[in-house]
Amino acid sequence: MPYLGEVLALVSGLFWAGAVILFKVSGRTVPPLGLNLFKNVLGLALMTLTMLLAGQAVFPRLGAGDYLLILASGALGIAVSDTLYLFSLNVLGASPASVVAALYSPFVIVLSLTLLAERLSLGQAAGVMLILAAVLIISYHKSEQRLPKKKLWSGIALGVLAQLFTALSIVLIKRRLEGLPLLWATNIRIAGGLIFLAPVILLHPRRRGFLQPLLQRSNWKAMAPAAVLGTCLSILFWMGGMKYAQASVASALNQLSLVFIFLLAVIFLREKPAPLKIIAVVMAAAGAILASSL
Known part of the structure; x- marks a missing residue:
């Protein structure tokens, strides 16, 4: 099928945008730690079922080092990063949080330069500058929520840290990931996040407040589809895009989720x-596409 990879990459961004909107809705009644736990439990169950239906081994014979590396990536990129992102999303709102999330690409570039000895192109440098400018616009934009400066900057800081940890969790496994089954790596990465997150919640003095909202079925209306879209479908379509299209094209199309999130949030x-929010979203999307280009 012509342009299959491009279509999958584009739809992946749309799925993620839908998940972000539902995460924002869920965040009104469910704390970020509880929401992250729920999405990972459901995501792990659905991903494991997908592997079984596809005839793939859930625990293939691989080295212990491979398992530990992917588990560590999940602990950093899912348990820590996703929790920080959900906090940021609750504070900033969907559109501003998506602009801050565009910092993922610059962080990947910087870490790749440092850890993987990759080179920075002129287009990538321009993309990084556009994203930084977009984040500055959001930070000084007077939103309808009239957030106190301290709360605004804390939301931005949490979002920045979330993208830094996500980028680090990916760059650390990038070279090894090329020789590993993608479905398995995705599943074990979710498991790593869950293994790290579950004890933190269970030992937390406020664990009742984190877990009780998960038992209320009224909250499942947004949480369940958010987990399916954000933890399963968007990842599977992202992998399909990377498989059937050029990586630079697929990653650029993925970044259009910024625009989708903005439209769905409206x-x-x-x-x-x-107007300033629109300008920031366009700048961040353009910057992310440039930063993702070869």
Whole structure:
């Protein structure tokens, strides 16, 4: 099928955008730690089922080092990073949080330069500058929420840290990942996040407040589809895009999730499309595409 990879990459971004909107809705009644736990439990179950239906081994014979590396990546990139992102999303709102999330690409570039000895192109440098400018616009933009400066900057800081940890968790496994089954790596990475996150919640003095909302079925209406879209479908379609299209093209199309999130936030969350916010989203999307290019 012509352009199959491009279609999969584009749909992956749309799935992630839908998940972000539902995560924002869920965040009104479910704390970030509890929400992250729920999405990973459901995501692990569905991903394991997918592997079994596809006839793939859930625990293939691989070295202990491979398992430990992917588990560590999940602990950093899912348990820590996703929790920070959900906190940031609750504070900033979907559109501003998505602009901050565009920092993922610059962080990957910087870490790749440092740890993998990759080179930075002029286009990538321009993309990084556009993203940084977009984040500055969001930080000084007066939103309809009228957030106190301290709360605004804390939301931005949490979002920045989330993208840094996500980028680090990917760059650390990038070279080894090329020789590993993608479905298995995705599943074990989710498991790593869950293994790290579950004890933190269970030993936390406020664990009842984190877990009780998960038992209320009314919260499942947003949580369950968010987990399916964000933890399963978007990842599977992302992998398909990477497999059937050039990596630079697929990653650029993935970054269009910024635009999808903005549009869905305006439609479903009633976030106001302020001119500066529109400019920031466009700049961040353009910067992310440039930063993802070869």
